[in-house]
Amino acid sequence: MSVLLIAEHDNTKLKPFTLNAIFAASKIDGEVHVLVAGTNCENVTKEVASIPLVKKVLWCESPNYQNYLPENLAPLVTKTAEKYDHIVASANTFGKNFMPRVAAALDISQVSDIIKVSSPDTFVRPIYAGNAFATVKSNDKKKCVTIRPTSFEPAEKTGGSAQVEKIEPVDVPNISKFIKREETKSERPELGTARIVVSGGRGLESGENFKLITDIADKLNAAVGASRAAVDAGYISNDHQVGQTGKVVVPDLYIAVGISGAIQHLAGMKESKIIVAINKDGEAPIFNIADYGLEADLFKALPEFLAELNKLNTIQK
Amino acid sequence: MKILVAVKRVIDYNVQIRVKEDGSGVHTDNVKMSTNPPDDNAVEESVKLKESGKVKEVVAISIGEDKAQESIRKALAIGADKGIHVKADSYIEPLGIAKILKKIVEKEKPDMVFLGKQAIDDDCNQTGQMLAAMLKWPQATFTSKVNLKDKSVEIVREIDEGLETIEVNLPAVVSCDLRLNEPRFASLPNIMKAKKKPMEQLNAKDLGLDLTNRIQQIKVEEPPRRKAGIKVANVAELVSKLKNEAKVL
Ligand SMILES: Cc1cc2nc3c(=O)[nH]c(=O)nc-3n(C[C@@H](O)[C@H](O)[C@H](O)COP(=O)(O)OP(=O)(O)OC[C@H]3O[C@@H](n4cnc5c(N)ncnc54)[C@H](O)[C@@H]3O)c2cc1C
Numbered sequence: 001m002s003v004l005l006i007a008e009h010d011n012t013k014l015k016p017f018t019l020n021a022i023f024a025a026s027k028i029d030g031e032v033h034v035l036v037a038g039t040n041c042e043n044v045t046k047e048v049a050s051i052p053l054v055k056k057v058l059w060c061e062s063p064n065y066q067n068y069l070p071e072n073l074a075p076l077v078t079k080t081a082e083k084y085d086h087i088v089a090s091a092n093t094f095g096k097n098f099m100p101r102v103a104a105a106l107d108i109s110q111v112s113d114i115i116k117v118s119s120p121d122t123f124v125r126p127i128y129a130g131n132a133f134a135t136v137k138s139n140d141k142k143k144c145v146t147i148r149p150t151s152f153e154p155a156e157k158t159g160g161s162a163q164v165e166k167i168e169p170v171d172v173p174n175i176s177k178f179i180k181r182e183e184t185k186s187e188r189p190e191l192g193t194a195r196i197v198v199s200g201g202r203g204l205e206s207g208e209n210f211k212l213i214t215d216i217a218d219k220l221n222a223a224v225g226a227s228r229a230a231v232d233a234g235y236i237s238n239d240h241q242v243g244q245t246g247k248v249v250v251p252d253l254y255i256a257v258g259i260s261g262a263i264q265h266l267a268g269m270k271e272s273k274i275i276v277a278i279n280k281d282g283e284a285p286i287f288n289i290a291d292y293g294l295e296a297d298l299f300k301a302l303p304e305f306l307a308e309l310n311k312l313n314t315i316q317k
Numbered sequence: 318m319k320i321l322v323a324v325k326r327v328i329d330y331n332v333q334i335r336v337k338e339d340g341s342g343v344h345t346d347n348v349k350m351s352t353n354p355p356d357d358n359a360v361e362e363s364v365k366l367k368e369s370g371k372v373k374e375v376v377a378i379s380i381g382e383d384k385a386q387e388s389i390r391k392a393l394a395i396g397a398d399k400g401i402h403v404k405a406d407s408y409i410e411p412l413g414i415a416k417i418l419k420k421i422v423e424k425e426k427p428d429m430v431f432l433g434k435q436a437i438d439d440d441c442n443q444t445g446q447m448l449a450a451m452l453k454w455p456q457a458t459f460t461s462k463v464n465l466k467d468k469s470v471e472i473v474r475e476i477d478e479g480l481e482t483i484e485v486n487l488p489a490v491v492s493c494d495l496r497l498n499e500p501r502f503a504s505l506p507n508i509m510k511a512k513k514k515p516m517e518q519l520n521a522k523d524l525g526l527d528l529t530n531r532i533q534q535i536k537v538e539e540p541p542r543r544k545a546g547i548k549v550a551n552v553a554e555l556v557s558k559l560k561n562e563a564k565v566l
């Protein structure tokens with residue numbers, strides 16, 4: 001029994017969610033092997049080898065894997081999977097994109113977005129935007145599983161020394177081409193892993209007004225989130241969206257400002273440890289799940305909030 | 318060119334679902350159903366491409382019980398030309414749905430298959446990618462922009478880091494994000510006209526496929542509920558609570 005985990009990286013550094021996936025994989029089986037496929041990605045293999053939970057690193061070099069085109073990556077994973085019982089990746093846009101191709105090629109029914117490992121074949125996953133939890137058992141011989149990174153803690157990064165084994169690339173079909181990636185560059189912490197998230201909704205009324213949110217975020221060293229309404233209205237870019245069709249976040253503190261609390265938004269944040277809601281409508285559903293609710297006009301409350309925070313000197317960087 | 322667009326009938330997104338007491342699933346009797354929201358975007362985009370003249374025919378397909386035809390009729394009212402209903406009375410996993418879609422693709426020979434990026438009930442996010450793998454076609458998932466060319470399609474995808482542009486050869490599978498377009502409402506005359514459009518009916522059982530489900534549902538439970546919190550009077554109290562009570566500042 002052993003687990004094949006597919007690492008997500010940018011060819012120089014490992015993406016943080018892979019650590020959570022490794023932790024989850026170790027709950028399935030202790031023998032976790034990690035596939036690092038990419039171009040000039042030797043540094044990533046070293047990073048992975050030092051993770052104590054990793055027992056072996058499989059390193060595959062080819063320009064064809066540089067941008068994770070699923071048409072190219074899936075055949076490599078499918079071939080490598082021959083020797084494994086479980087194939088695991090994060091349930092983010094990386095894992096969601098290629099894993100079903102692997103599952104289909106192996107004639108396996110994939111178990112998506114698990115939040116708990118009950119046993120090597122039984123998992124818990126949210127359905128209906130997290131309004132129900134289903135416990136499911138996979139009866140396939142091999143199992144393809146994607147894990148919800150925020151439901152598992154990250155694996156320790158240092159102290160291990162796994163063996164690195166080079167493997168050969170496989171043929172690619174040449175039916176797809178990467179053109180470009182426009183990443184939103186930001187000095188702020190990543191939304192998925194931030195300790196504090198400050199999110200704005202339609203109540204902000206414009207992109208300029210989002211400065212009220214970003215000022216607070218910068219003061220708290222927090223990530224910035226948004227409702228779908230705010231993204232659709234163009235106040236902020238899509239990578240900030242929290243919810244069923246956006247990102248799932250589980251910070252220590254989630255501050256929802258001018259967000260009504262639709263179930264699709266709650267699906268992405270209701271597991272946060274502490275939830276604060278600032279909304280001028282006392283009946284807004286967000287107050288039903290908020291630990292601390294402030295019924296107020298955000299245009300008045302946010303500047304006051306910033307002023308109060310400036311009085312505190314204890315904010316952790 | 319020809320597009321096959323897959324529509325799934327799901328519990329309406331506004332419904333607060335209720336888990337059955339015996340843990341066997343969620344209540345679906347007398348619950349409002351509608352087309353899975355991103356599937357509306359898939360239909361809209363297909364019809365827009367037809368209106369632009371680049372696409373000649375749009376075929377809408379749904380797999381499910383008889384009522385799945387409602388989702389097909391809706392697609393026909395928006396502008397699809399023909400419907401295919403594959404009858405299946407019990408649930409079929411994405412792997413099985415993808416096998417059925419592959420069978421239909423082999424018969425209909427579309428240049429593209431459009432789907433929603435995920436179904437909002439199971440949130441599996443698999444069907445399109447599985448279908449693409451089975452057909453050995455390229456895929457474009459989470460699509461928010463489509464630029465159809467002669468032999469390929471250029472796609473902007475919504476990814477965790479921002480946006481990605483790719484170009485895939487035709488034939489291809491495209492899974493649609495909610496931001497791809499603004500689905501229109503069907504007009505009454507078009508709803509009437511849709512009733513006369515052809516609807517082919519097949520039975521999933523008759524397709525000669527192995528559709529056995531591999532995933533066994535053990536139980537469905539309510540998630541733990543959050544305790545209702547308190548309302549604070551002003552910003553100063555909020556900050557004081559966050560610092561001294563919740564200890565998160
Ligand atoms: C353990 C378990 C138990 C279930 N029990 C039931 C049950 O009792 N009753 C029930 O009705 N369902 C049940 N389902 C739902 C199941 O049948 C799903 O429809 C199927 O798994 C597809 O998943 P998805 O829709 O989340 O796929 P996704 O991959 O998220 O769907 C993506 C897209 O594929 C297309 N698509 C998917 N399904 C269809 C379809 N049927 N017709 C046309 N296009 C489609 C749509 O365009 C959709 O947007 C269950 C699922 C599981 C995993």
Ligand SMILES: Cc1cc2nc3c(=O)[nH]c(=O)nc-3n(C[C@H](O)[C@H](O)[C@H](O)COP(=O)(O)OP(=O)(O)OC[C@H]3O[C@@H](n4cnc5c(N)ncnc54)[C@H](O)[C@@H]3O)c2cc1C
Nearest residue numbers: 201202203227228229243244245246258259260265280298
């Ligand atoms: C299939 C599907 C998937 C979806 N996925 C997501 C998702 O992933 N994420 C998501 O967020 N949504 C999602 N949605 C959309 C969701 O249903 C809601 O429409 C959306 O979350 C609403 O955003 P909002 O709360 O910002 O806007 P609104 O619901 O319009 O709420 C705005 C709030 O701001 C308050 N407000 C206004 N002015 C002020 C002021 N001056 N001071 C204080 N408060 C003020 C109002 O009282 C109101 O409560 C999805 C919908 C569908 C159908």
